[in-house]
Amino acid sequence: MTVLGNLCLWLAFLVGIWGALAGFVGGLRGQPELRQSARHAVFAMCAALLVAVFSLEWALFQHDFNVEYVAAYTSQNLPVFYTWSALYAGQKGSLLFWATVLSLFGSLAMVFTARRHREYLPYVAAVVCSVAAFFISVMLFAHANPFRRLPYTPLDGSGLNPQLQNPGMVFHPPMLYLGYISITIPFAFAMAALLSKRLDVDWLVAIRKWTLLSWLFLSIGICLGMWWAYVELGWGGYWAWDPVENASLLPWLTMTAFLHSVMIQEKRGMLKKWNLALIIGSWLLSIFGTFITRSGVISSVHSFTQSNVGYFFLFFLIAAGTASFALYATRLPLLDAEARLESMVSREASFLFNNLLLVGIAFSVLWGTLFPILSELVQGTKVTVGPPFFNQVNIPLGLALLALTGVGPLVAWRRASLPNLRRQFAVPATVGAFTLLVMLVGGMRDFSALMAIGLGAFVLATVVQEFARGAGARHRQYGEGYALALGRLLARNRRRYGGYIVHTGIVILFIAFAGMAFKTETEATLRPGESVSLKSPYGWTYTFTHLGISQYDALNRQVTAATVEVYRNGKKTGILTTEKRQHVDALGRPTFQPSTEVGIISDVREDLYGVLAGVVGGTEQAVFRFTINPLVWWVWYGGMIVALGGVIVMWPGGTPAVRRTQAGYAVKLVGEGT
Amino acid sequence: MNAGTKFAIGAALIVGSVGYLMASGVKATGQYFLTPSELSQKIAVDPSFYDVGMKVGARVVPGSVTRDVATRTLTFQVTDGGARYPVVYRGVPPDTFNDSVEVVVEGRLRKDGVIHATNVLAKCGSRYEAVPKA
Numbered sequence: 055m056t057v058l059g060n061l062c063l064w065l066a067f068l069v070g071i072w073g074a075l076a077g078f079v080g081g082l083r084g085q086p087e088l089r090q091s092a093r094h095a096v097f098a099m100c101a102a103l104l105v106a107v108f109s110l111e112w113a114l115f116q117h118d119f120n121v122e123y124v125a126a127y128t129s130q131n132l133p134v135f136y137t138w139s140a141l142y143a144g145q146k147g148s149l150l151f152w153a154t155v156l157s158l159f160g161s162l163a164m165v166f167t168a169r170r171h172r173e174y175l176p177y178v179a180a181v182v183c184s185v186a187a188f189f190i191s192v193m194l195f196a197h198a199n200p201f202r203r204l205p206y207t208p209l210d211g212s213g214l215n216p217q218l219q220n221p222g223m224v225f226h227p228p229m230l231y232l233g234y235i236s237i238t239i240p241f242a243f244a245m246a247a248l249l250s251k252r253l254d255v256d257w258l259v260a261i262r263k264w265t266l267l268s269w270l271f272l273s274i275g276i277c278l279g280m281w282w283a284y285v286e287l288g289w290g291g292y293w294a295w296d297p298v299e300n301a302s303l304l305p306w307l308t309m310t311a312f313l314h315s316v317m318i319q320e321k322r323g324m325l326k327k328w329n330l331a332l333i334i335g336s337w338l339l340s341i342f343g344t345f346i347t348r349s350g351v352i353s354s355v356h357s358f359t360q361s362n363v364g365y366f367f368l369f370f371l372i373a374a375g376t377a378s379f380a381l382y383a384t385r386l387p388l389l390d391a392e393a394r395l396e397s398m399v400s401r402e403a404s405f406l407f408n409n410l411l412l413v414g415i416a417f418s419v420l421w422g423t424l425f426p427i428l429s430e431l432v433q434g435t436k437v438t439v440g441p442p443f444f445n446q447v448n449i450p451l452g453l454a455l456l457a458l459t460g461v462g463p464l465v466a467w468r469r470a471s472l473p474n475l476r477r478q479f480a481v482p483a484t485v486g487a488f489t490l491l492v493m494l495v496g497g498m499r500d501f502s503a504l505m506a507i508g509l510g511a512f513v514l515a516t517v518v519q520e521f522a523r524g525a526g527a528r529h530r531q532y533g534e535g536y537a538l539a540l541g542r543l544l545a546r547n548r549r550r551y552g553g554y555i556v557h558t559g560i561v562i563l564f565i566a567f568a569g570m571a572f573k574t575e576t577e578a579t580l581r582p583g584e585s586v587s588l589k590s591p592y593g594w595t596y597t598f599t600h601l602g603i604s605q606y607d608a609l610n611r612q613v614t615a616a617t618v619e620v621y622r623n624g625k626k627t628g629i630l631t632t633e634k635r636q637h638v639d640a641l642g643r644p645t646f647q648p649s650t651e652v653g654i655i656s657d658v659r660e661d662l663y664g665v666l667a668g669v670v671g672g673t674e675q676a677v678f679r680f681t682i683n684p685l686v687w688w689v690w691y692g693g694m695i696v697a698l699g700g701v702i703v704m705w706p707g708g709t710p711a712v713r714r715t716q717a718g719y720a721v722k723l724v725g726e727g728t
Numbered sequence: 729m730n731a732g733t734k735f736a737i738g739a740a741l742i743v744g745s746v747g748y749l750m751a752s753g754v755k756a757t758g759q760y761f762l763t764p765s766e767l768s769q770k771i772a773v774d775p776s777f778y779d780v781g782m783k784v785g786a787r788v789v790p791g792s793v794t795r796d797v798a799t800r801t802l803t804f805q806v807t808d809g810g811a812r813y814p815v816v817y818r819g820v821p822p823d824t825f826n827d828s829v830e831v832v833v834e835g836r837l838r839k840d841g842v843i844h845a846t847n848v849l850a851k852c853g854s855r856y857e858a859v860p861k862a
Contacts (some may be wrong), residue, residue, distance in 0.1 A: 217823075288823070398734045410739055414746035421750060426761055436761035438783055443757040447749040577820065579798050649823050667820035670797045677800055679820055 056121055056201040059109035063190055063201070066102040066153070069095050070187030077180025081249060092179040093164050099186060100157035107154050110147065110200055114140055120207040123147060123200040129213035130640040131610040136214050139224045142231065143214055145363065146193065146200035151228070152344070153189040155235045156182060163239050163264070171260040177246030178239070185238050192366045209641075213610070216637045216649040222282035226275060230302055233272030234340040237305060239264040241337035244330055245378060248385045253326065258316055263704060265316075265333070269309045270700040276302050277693030288650045288665045290575065290681040292689060295444040300423045301343035304416050308336040311412035314405050314462075321467065322402060323392030328409070330389065334378050339416075341371050346423075397469035404462040411455045418447045449502050453509060456564055459557050460513035463550075464520070481519055486512030506568035510561040517554045524551070548702050555699030562692030569660075569685025577667070577679045590622075590660060590682050597621040598630070598664065603674040611635045616666045616676050620655060628655045632666040632678075661686040759783050759834070765810035767837065777837070784813070784833045784843060793827040802848070806833060813837070817845035825850040 073095025080088025110123070114137050119125040127140040127147070142148040160182035167175060193199050217223070240261040247257035279302065280292035293299060312332040318325050345367035395402055421428075422439045429437040464478040490508035498504055521540065524547075528539035544551045572591035580586060580600035587597045601617040614634040620627050632653035637646050653664040663681040670676070760782040762770065767784060770777045786806035792814075793804040802817045804827065815833055825831065825848065835845035 395731045395735055397731050398738065400731075403731070403735060403738075406735065407738060407742065410742045414742060418746060418750050418753075422753075425754065425758070429758075435766070437754075437758045438761045439754055439758050443753040446753045446757065447746075450749060451746065577800060579800065647824050647826060665820070667800070668795075668797045675798065677797055677820065 055109040055112045055116075055118075056203060059106045059113075059201040060199070062102040062106035062109070063150075063194060063199070066099045066106065066157070067187055067190040067194060069099045069102065070183045070190060073099065073183030074180045074187060077176045077178075077183060078249075081176035081180065081246075089176040092176045092183070095183055096157060096160045096164055096179045099183065100154070100161045103150070103154040103157050103186075103190075106150060107141065110150060111138070111141060113201075114138070117211070119209070119211050120203050121200075122202045122204050125204065125208050125211040127211070127214055129211040129610070129645070132211075132214055133219070133609065135224065136219050139218075139227075140214055142227050143218055144200075146198045148227070148231070149189055149193050149198055149363075150200055152231060152235055153186045153193075155232060156186045156189070156238055159236050159239050160186070160242075163242075167260060171256065173250055173252060174243055174246035174257065174260065177249050178242040181242035181245050182238065185242075188366075188370050192363055196363045196366050198363055210639050213637060213639060213645045216611070216635060216646055217286055220282060220286045222278055222285065226278035226282050228275075229271055229278055230275030233268050233270075233275050233302075234305070234343060236264060236268035236271060237309070237337045237340045240268070240333050241378075244333045245381065248330070248381050251385065251388060253385065253388050255320060255323070258319060258329070261333070262313075262316060265309055265312060265336075266700065266704050269306065269313060270697060270704065272302065272306045272309070273693070273700060274697050276306060277690070277697070280693075281690060284686070285652055285654065288652045290573070290663055290665075290679070290683065291570065292686070295419075295422070295441045297346055297423050298343075300419050300444075301339075301346045304420060305336045305339040305343065307412050307416040307419070308332050308339060311409045311416075312336065314412075315409050318402055318405050324395070324402065325406075326389040326391065327386060330382060332413075334382060338371065338375050338378075339420075341367065341374065345371055399465065399470045399475070401462060401465050401467045401470075404458055404465055408455065408458045408462055411451055411458065415448055415451050415455070418451070419444065422447070452564070453502065453505050456506065456509045456513065456561070459560060460509070460516045463554070463557070464516055478516070478519075482512050482515035485515035500568075500571045503568040503571045506564050510565045513557060513561045517558055520554055521551070544702065548705055552699050552702030552705075555702060556696050557699075559692045559695030559697075559699055562688050562695060566685045566688035566692055569688070570683065572684045573681060575679065575681045577677070579670075579675060579677050581673075581675045586678070586680065588680055588682060591684055592659060594623045596627075596662065596680075596682065597624070598678070598680050600676060600678070603669060603676060610639075611637045614666070614669060616669075616678070618653065618664055618678070620662060628662075630655055630662060630664045632664045634666055634669070656687050658687055660684045761785060761832075763808040763810075764806060764813050765808055767813070768811035771837070778839055779836050781834070781836055781846075784835075785830070786813075786833070787830055788825075788827050790827045806831065806843075813841070813843050815843045815845050815848075817848050819846075819848075821848050822850045 073092050076088045076095060077092030079085070080090075080092055113121045113124050114128055115134075117124065117128065117130060123144060123146055124140075127143045128137050132140075140147065142151045160179065163178060163182070164175060167178075243257055243261040243264070247253050276299075279299065283294070284292040309332075312329060315325050315329055315332065319329050345364065395406070397403065422443050426436045426438045429435065460482060461479075466474050486508050489511035490504060493504055493507055498507075521543070524543040525536055525539040528534050528543055529536055532539075534542065574588060574591065576586060576588050578586035578598075582600055582602045585597050585599035587595050589595050597620070599619045599621070601619055604615050604617070606613055606615075612635070614636075616632055618630045618632070620630055630653035633651035634648050635651060636644050636648045639645050650665055650667075653666075655662040661681075661683040663683055665679045665681075667677040667679055760780070762782060762784055764784060764786050767777070767782075784806060786808045789805040789807050789812065793802070795802050800818055800820065802819075802821055803814065805812055805814050807813075815835070817833075817835075829850045832849040833843055833845045834847040834849070835843050837843050
């Protein structure tokens with residue numbers, strides 16, 4: 055099967071190069087045969103890569119340990135569920151995964167792009183083919199071929215890293231990859247628009263949903279990553295500002311900016327240059343993210359082995375960045391704005407500030423991530439910045455952004471009048487101020503947390519007000535019951551009200567992040583029967599009593615488990631089990647370092663998080679770390695609400711009248727946002 | 729003053745505050761990242777490097793690790809082939825820590841010549857690959 059896999063890689067590579075040439079040449083010269091051929095190349099490449107994926111999976115499931123990749127990431131006793139996911143557990147397999155998914159997305163774009171946007175397709179095919187061919191070339195020429203065979207056949211494979219043997223880790227990387235990869239499609243459309251000089255609002259409509267799709271995948275991927283870090287890594291948090299985490303956040307930020315500023319272009323014909331730059335930037339950042347994960351150039355706990363794959367990516371990043379921005383520069387004269395900013399107190403202005411803040415945050419995160427390299431270049435000494443830097447910079451910017459989340463959607467287009475402002479913000483501002491007051495009286499003194507909660511309440515109030523007004527209007531106009539009116543309101547204006555749901559999720563996330571300001575932690579060495587207490591930020595006291603250690607063998611591991619009884623103010627609330635696992639191979643020999651399983655008791659208010667750090671040899675005396683993490687539960691549910699809102703916005707269809715206003719400029723400004 | 733100018737002022741304000749936050753953030757939280765050899769050179773020239781928070785990236789000296797589980801104290805030595813420093817850490821090291829990994833030690837070098845660590849990060853050659861079998 056590896057012969058077939060190799061064959062398919064080469065085939066896909068050659069077809070990719072052909073598709074790129076045919077697409078560019080056919081597009082520029084207007085030759086229909088070549089254009090058609092480029093489209094077909096995408097389908098052919100996709101088919102070849104799918105067969106390659108199939109042959110790798112075949113080798114994985116056959117436990118063909120003569121294949122280096124199979125031996126490196128799986129073993130006889132690895133559960134089937136994880137054998138499947140070994141496809142993207144390693145560098146080589148994930149390159150194959152990348153190229154395959156890209157060609158799949160490319161094919162979907164070829165099939166589903168509406169007839170009136172067909173002019174763009176040869177270029178889109180060409181860009182997709184070039185990018186996929188690059189990824190395949192890394193496999194073929196940078197010693198990253200997943201089908202390489204070993205000169206001998208090991209009896210068993212090394213197995214999958216225990217930290218990856220977690221359901222979150224099965225879905226987190228592909229989601230994130232889907233996000234990274236699908237940005238290529240909007241980027242390809244942007245390039246197509248630039249190349250064909252068809253830079254009207256049409257191309258935006260063609261790519262908005264694709265951008266939304268990759269934004270959605272990226273959001274889900276980031277949330278799953280946080281969840282995995284939280285339940286698996288055992289340090290008691292979900293976000294560490296690690297370079298790899300930052301790399302996934304960067305394109306998310308610029309795409310979020312794009313999804314907002316695109317509305318200004320649709321309605322007012324402004325910001326065309328900015329929007330194109332954001333799309334190109336997002337795509338480059340996604341490649342940069344892959345580069346960081348792959349190259350080990352920035353020291354990160356996530357990085358794979360250092361290898362020359364990094365140079366391939368660096369070269370590609372520079373070449374693609376130069377080419378796309380050069381093309382962009384030559385087309386600048388075609389991108390002049392059709393309207394001007396009329397007032398500072400307008401939706402346009404608040405969206406502009408929102409964009410500046412998002413890009414500012416992205417810039418500071420990029421800066422902090424690259425700072426070790428930059429400082430070494432400039433000063434000769436490496437200086438690193440860690441979580442304190444990112445928190446210090448991003449908390450104020452994030453809070454300003456949160457405020458705009460409430461202001462932006464409600465302020466009028468063009469120029470807001472004083473009565474408009476009063477009508478929209480009187481109630482929400484009061485709600486925000488009142489919440490702030492309640493928190494102050496309740497004894498909360500952390501400035502950032504107070505601001506997050508106060509502003510969060512303000513934004514939520516604006517959202518509730520919008521839903522209530524919309525449903526009320528339907529109730530009066532059509533006599534619908536309130537529940538029906540609310541449902542129809544959402545169904546008929548998915549983009550607007552779906553957006554509000556996303557905002558609701560974001561507010562919940564902000565408040566949940568603020569909760570971490572009140573995290574408390576203790577470490578203790580306990581004999582069975584002994585206990586330790588920890589005061590919760592809500593005022594009550596938790597007591598953790600060590601009951602004892604048990605040891606047993608499971609499928610592919612030896613487990614040492616500690617059982618802890620938890621009391622709140624003397625009343626029993628639950629049992630917490632935390633484990634140390636030593637993974638073994640089929641012959642019972644240890645593989646990997648021991649890993650820790652966290653014990654978590656979660657509720658709406660706070661998480662109790664217990665980690666077994668070690669057992670004193672031969673006894674049941676054990677070392678524990680207990681953490682109380684307030685409001686973590688809300689991070690997962692906030693993330694789900696964001697995703698739900700994203701799905702609603704994306705849901706196909708909508709009334710034709712709505713679509714027409716979205717496609718043209720400024721048809722219905724009055725009564726739409728006011 | 730037209731809206732464009734006002735917006736430019738607002739934008740300059742945002743860009744300025746992002747810049748200010750970043751500059752002050754680096755100043756307040758930036759830490760040197762040194763190898764043991766670089767650290768010993770710096771210390772020889774400039775004693776003010778004692779008692780400064782920094783990160784030291786190095787290898788753990790094989791066989792130098794002692795753990796006292798009951799008091800949660802970990803001592804080991806780090807080296808980059810040149811200089812060598814003892815490290816004391818009170819706390820729980822990460823799962824991946826053992827006596828042949830690369831570590832990043834966060835802490836201060838005290839006058840007694842020992843690095844008192846506040847945090848220890850361990851890095852496998854590649855975290856997602858198994859340790860090579862002997």
